[in-house]
Amino acid sequence: SSGSSPQQCFSFCSSFAMALSGILTEAEIAAGLQSCQAADSFDYKTFFVKVGLNSKSKDELTKVFGILDQDRSGFIEEEELKLFLKNFSASARALTDAETKAFLAAGDSDGDGKIGVDGKTAFSKR
Numbered sequence: 440s441s442g443s444s445p446q447q448c449f450s451f452c453s454s455f456a457m458a459l460s461g462i463l464t465e466a467e468i469a470a471g472l473q474s475c476q477a478a479d480s481f482d483y484k485t486f487f488v489k490v491g492l493n494s495k496s497k498d499e500l501t502k503v504f505g506i507l508d509q510d511r512s513g514f515i516e517e518e519e520l521k522l523f524l525k526n527f528s529a530s531a532r533a534l535t536d537a538e539t540k541a542f543l544a545a546g547d548s549d550g551d552g553k554i555g556v557d558g559k560t561a562f563s564k565r
Contacts, residue, residue, distance in 0.1 A: 458506050459527065462499050467491045468527045475524070481538040483545055490527070504556050514553040517543055 459468070471490035475481040487493045492503065507515050507526060521539045524531035534542065546554035 459503070462495065462503060463490050463492070472524060472528055472531050476532070478532070478535050479537055481524070481534055481542070483542050501556060514555050515546070516553045520554070 467490045471486045474485050474489050484493075492500065495503070504515070507519060507523065509519050510516075517539055520542050521534050521536075523534055523542070525533065543552070543554065548555070548557065
């Protein structure tokens with residue numbers, strides 16, 4: 440069979456969750472996901488505050504960025520942002536197009552349609 444198997448995603452997702460758990464608590468992650476269960480209710484500022492990302496050090500934010508940057512391009516593209524919540528919980532929903540675009544616009548400092556590591560730290564501090 441071609442494509443990525445659920446097993447691969449599982450090991451990726453669980454290694455992501457493990458990496459994140461060193462930075463965020465389960466309670467923080469749960470609170471963040473709770474705040475945006477309905478479609479179009481995701482607000483990155485609210486989410487970042489709920490999961491405590493707004494109070495993390497630059498190093499910790501850079502680690503989180505590295506986890507979100509799934510293809511290791513040094514940027515978080517629209518496709519990766521769409522699945523942002525799934526990084527925190529495999530059962531979380533994908534972001535809607537409107538949410539993804541708003542999130543992207545907030546972090547895309549130079550208008551190239553993706554978020555570089557600087558943009559990530561910039562919009563978490565806003």
